[in-house]
Amino acid sequence: MSNAPQRGQSTAADLQLCIGGFSSKGLKAENEDAFAAIVPDSHELRAKGAVAAIADGLSSANKAADASQLAVTQFIQEYLVTPETWSTQKSAAKVLTSLNNWLYSQGGFVEGLADENSPQWLTTFSALIAKSTTGYIFHVGDTRITKYRNQQLEVITRDHNRKQIGQQALLTRALGADNRLEVDVHKVDLQSGDLYMLSCDGIHDYITKATFQSLFDSLPLSPKKSDLEALSIKIVNTALEQGSNDNVTCLLVYVQAVPNRKLAEIQRDLSAKSIPPALKVGQKLDGYLVKKVIHASIRSHLYLVIDVETDKPYVLKAPSANFADDAIYLQGFMREAWVGERIKHGNVMRVLPGRKNSQFLYHVCEYLQGQTLGEWLHDNPKPSIALVRDIMKQVISALRAFQRLDLVHRDLKPDNIMIDQYGHIKLIDYGTVFVASLDENQETIKEEVPFGSLNYIAPETLLHMKADNQSDLFSLGVICYEMLSGELPYKPMQRAEVTIKDYNSMQYRSIKQFRPELPLWLDLSLQKATEADPRLRYKAFSEFFADLSNPKTNAVEEYKSQPLLKRNPILFWQSLSALLFVGLIAALLH
Incomplete structure (x- = not known):
């Protein structure tokens, strides 16, 4: 006993x-x-x-x-x-x-x-x-x-x-x-x-x-x-x-x-630290010397800094003062630091533990040299399948590290992936990460709108506020498609057009429309990765990568044996409409 x-x-x-x-x-x-x-x-x-x-x-x-x-x-x-x-x-x-x-x-x-x-x-x-x-x-x-x-x-x-x-x-x-x-x-x-x-x-x-x-x-x-x-x-x-x-x-x-924290209490805790003012080159913050302003927007500020004690370069990220009263944004900013300190993987940006007793809200990340995948796409139109496969392998490795920790990224897009001159990638910016353990507590503010970026966000998130690792897989499939074609697998949505009613309202566009030389097996893999209905999507990242690496010829044969309505419903209805129109004209002439 x-x-x-x-x-x-x-x-x-x-x-x-x-x-x-x-x-x-x-x-x-x-x-x-x-x-x-x-x-x-x-x-x-x-x-x-x-x-x-x-x-x-x-x-x-x-x-x-x-x-x-x-x-x-x-x-x-x-x-x-x-x-x-x-x-x-x-x-x-x-x-x-x-x-x-x-x-x-x-x-x-x-x-x-x-x-x-x-x-x-x-x-x-x-x-x-x-x-x-x-x-x-x-x-x-x-x-x-x-x-x-x-x-x-x-x-x-x-x-x-x-x-x-x-x-x-x-x-x-x-x-x-x-x-x-x-x-x-x-x-x-x-x-x-x-x-x-x-x-x-x-x-x-x-x-x-x-x-x-x-x-x-x-x-x-x-x-x-x-x-x-x-x-x-x-x-x-x-x-x-x-x-x-x-x-x-x-x-x-x-x-x-039992905990019964009110919204005001949570917001008070989130705002316990001050947002630092916009910094200039030469200024210091808690022992970090600003060497360069990397990025400044209405949401956040990024600085290249040097730790004055070790002389090592880092990136300091601070929220913009515009969001001082936005508890959801501040919650995500703090969650990014919390996750970044716990996830250790070669393809994920590392976040350093914060300075003890600091009065300011910011976090310090490892310094990454390179460009975002979005910038890389402009410089490398129509890359080879082998090159895209190598990048996909690294992103999947990072996402599986998230999955092992019961995390969902929820905002996977080209601008949140860094790539250096050697082709090594790092997943960055994970302030929207879903953390299963934190979601169980009464310590977070309930999210009322779906997190993610337009045209990369999974349909189930838009429709049902649901996000899991299959949702990240959808976003990954969209990125892969875009890398190969410069286009998106579905008709791009404008912010005012996010009104999909169900999965059937989304029609996949064959990548062969944009790059006819790409093989059919690749198109089928991308279609399955980006299926609007998660039940029809790949169940695991490994399944997607396996099909990218080892083409299944039997899948192509099965696809060709399907009726036109299932293979290409748009073409089917266009063809049927044309036949009905011709029939109508013929009937009128007689």
Whole structure:
């Protein structure tokens, strides 16, 4: 049995929890249950949340106690060190899959059968991760998580067992029992005053709903940890009094307060630092000497600077004073620095950690020599397929780094890609990046308009405010098409014309209209990459690059065998209209 200590102090804007539990071997010789819980410090609490977990080792397994202990401790430890950018569900799923595979590998399973002489690491498992205003529940087996709110009980999880007449229920799922793990996942809204109970079957199989109701009703209005521990002991003793002959474990999580930050508070925090005034050559800012004004616009200012301590060149980026009151823009600017400090890849612009205690809002990036891909396009019309393929390979490598961190760029376009004289590319300007973990918090302002650049933004983002890695793939396909032809795969939209009603209103234009010498297989690959309907698009960047690298001749044959209506609907209807017109003229002449 394990009960990890709570640590850290929460601020008023943080989630506040109180946790207490108790476990006993009961009438058994050994306690094969385990529980653990942790409320991290303020920063980690916002990034990853608080975690409570319970496990009940299977008595039939000779390593039951070890399995349950390992499950709760390893789950918490490994979950807390997953990337801060990952969503809670992705982080937990990765950890549980890895944990299950290790437990399963210890069992000596051969073709689904267990070697009786091998150690068996089998356990049920349930966990509650409380983050911001949401509780994430992960469950395998017959441990349970029950919610008590407003004097009403609700069992959230479903027991994974099969009832047998006159016999003990047969467990159908457990960690370590199968290399194909199936986990139940639930999300619940957290409210102040909620009480969550994590229990083993030695508890909930022997205590009635009415008894639980009476026990929970006895809890003080603002319980302390000692109150929760006392109630846990009382619940354990009640189960034993009711005839429980199993291990008995109960873990209680009480929600004292949930974050309820108002828009004004978030905006105040965003504007806590001052936007520096427009700088001139020779001026200094926090130890950075301005050597050149690279770019100045109504949105931002870019400067080539030298760190006076190291004499190294960098690019300093500061928002324009015009956006001092634009919380959405400032949120994106700060997010760019946050992401840039965490993503490390040779094809992604690096952002340095900010100066401590600086009063100004800016960030410092690595200095890149070269030009934007947009400028490169003007200098290199109609490049070879091989050259474009090499650039695509590098951009895809960068985007996969984003994908591994559960990030979506959302503003992929030629002007956000730098290329040097050797053809090496860097992805830049990611202030619009979608960060799954931050999206789960109440720390960001809700976006009400789609992010992206006209003619590169994915249709699903325009129509449904939806953006994922397939949306980035669409933008990538548009860039590839433009590099090869100087044109766009769909009729260009003007700002006032963003009125697409559905995917069918977008008609792909064959790249052979602009470069007839390009092969049909390439046109088909680009068409699939830029499909308006994401369901018809490539599912992964690797699929797109594979088709760019290894032409599929069978795809060309399949395309040629399709009816004209499917291959080229515009030409079909034009031809049909022409035939009907000729028929009409012929009828009039007769």
